[in-house]
Amino acid sequence: MNNNNNPFNIDYDVKKVIDESSRSENQMKELLTNNTVQDENEWYVLFENGTLVKKGRSSTPTSDYLIGKKFKNINDYYGS
Secondary structure: OOOOOOOOOOOOOOOEEEEHHHOOHHHHHHHHHHOOEEEEOOOEEEEOOOEEEEOOOOOOOHHHHHOOOOOOOHHHHOOO
């Protein structure tokens, strides 16, 4: 069943929602090390374990879109 907290058009249950800005960089690196990204867009990352992360630090500034830059995936941002 598609969970209402899931912003992706996939049938995947979201078990936990966190804000990237409320976590340290080390906590985010640990999350990336221990979990696989299921899906990602400019604003959210959904992990295989059901954790949905609202992007903060790794989100793309609007000004970057105006000059043609696309979003950088979270693994690239944290160097994973």
